[in-house]
Amino acid sequence: MKAIALREYGSADDLRLIDVPDPKVGPAEVLIRVKAAAINPVDWKLATGGLDAVMEVRFPLVPGWDVAGVVEQVGFDAGEFAVGDEVFGYIRKDWVQQGAYAELVSANVRMLAKKPRALDWAQAAGVPLAGQTAYRSLKRVGVGAGDTVLIHAAAGGVGSFGTQIAVALGARVIGTASERNHDYLRSLGAEPVAYGDGLADRLRAVGGIDAAVDFVGGDAADVSLEFVSPDRVASIANAEVESKGGHYVWVRPDGDELADLARLADDGKLTVHVDRALPLAEAAEAWRLSQSGRTRGKIVLTV
Template identity: 90%
Template sequence: MKAIALREYGSADDLRLADVPDPKVGPAEVLVRVKAAGVNPVDWKLAAGGLDALMEVRFPLVPGWDVAGVVEQVGFDSGEFAVGDEVFGYVRKDWVQQGAYAELVTANVRMLAKKPRSLDFAQAAGVPLAGQTAYRSLKRVGIKAGETVLIHAAAGGVGSFGTQIAVALGARVIGTASERNHDYLRELGAEPVTYGEGLADRLRELGPIDAAVDFVGGDAVEVSREFVSPDRIASIANPAVGAHGYVWVRPDGAELAELARLADEGKLTVHVDRTFPLAEAAEAWRLSQQGRTRGKIVLTV
């Protein structure tokens, strides 16, 4: 099969479209014919060696954890899915090597869910990592209908999902963003507030806050502590929130199924900023590294 591969840790300049062996399909796994693969910052950070102390990485490395495609083969004890099913998933395995930047990828059935009918493959491929990160963060702080949640970086790739999920849960959302993204946040159902110097003063004018989620880092956690009890703050960027509040998303088909339900009910939309063919993965990474996109970057296969 064709895949984007790295022979050693490197950068976008080292990505190559190569012939690699088709993956073997083990028990409780399915083989997915990839239609689209989501691009996330963790992809190029991992490829540069940024997670070497944390995860087992093997070469040649095929990056990518977000996938949408069609089941082509089922392994033993994999009755949850059938050949021809349209699926999407977060296919992070116990070691990193056989990722989604390929024509084929295997996935444990617990990593997948049926693709939302309302989303095309490119949109579906943009959901798993960012959507599950947002969903798990909101669950971690226990947000409920009628409460107010502060979402830092609410217009970003993860934050835009968090905003929509919180609104769907019946919460009031206050979202930090640059002024150019305020209208976008209003469209998602949030009350925008400009981040940066003076943020705490601006938040005081908006009334009490019950919970906060940090999708950006910096001083977001410190500002949140002025308004929210520590046990109702979650962060994907600041381990200072402790083991309870620090979110590292895990593959979970049940969470994906819930996100699919929200999408099919019209409560969760996915904005795809750019798509690139698989062979242009390097250009997709360079765009991602600029940090200026609104929505997802996706590779089409």
């Protein structure tokens, strides 16, 4: 099969479209014919060796943890799905090598859910990692109906999911973002607040805040702790929040959470803005766009 791969740690310039063996399909796994694979910053950070201390990486490395596609083969003890099922998933395995930037990928059934009918292939591929990260963060701090939740970087890749999910849970959302993204946040149901110097003063004018999730890092968690009890503050970008009584969130594959997100999408409460959809062979350009930080929404490879 064709796949985008790296022969060793490197950058976008080192990505190559090559032939690799078709994946084996193990117990409790299915083989997926990839329709779309989303780009996440962790893809290119991992490829540079940035996660070498905590993750086993093998070469040639095919990146990509977000996939949407059609089940082509079912392994034994994988009766949750059948050939022809349309699925999506966050397919992070115990080691990193056989990812979603390929024509085929195998995945454990616990990582997958049925694709939302309301989303096309590119949109569906954009949900799993960012959507589950947002969902798990909000669950960790117990966001529910009637809460006021502060979401830092609410217009970003993870934050836009967090905003929609929190609104669907019945919460009031205060979202930090640059001025140019305020109308976008309003369209998602949030009340925008400009980030940067003076943020704490602007938040005091908001009123009571019950919970906060940090999707950007920097001093966002510390600002949140001025307003929110530590046990209701979570961050995906600042591990030091744990030493202050908060939660550091690292998402794990979870098909049940994905199914919850699929239901939100099919109920019209969750959508995905795809900024660019590029063919598989243009993965290097997709990485450069992601690294530029100038896109809104997801960048997706179509296969």
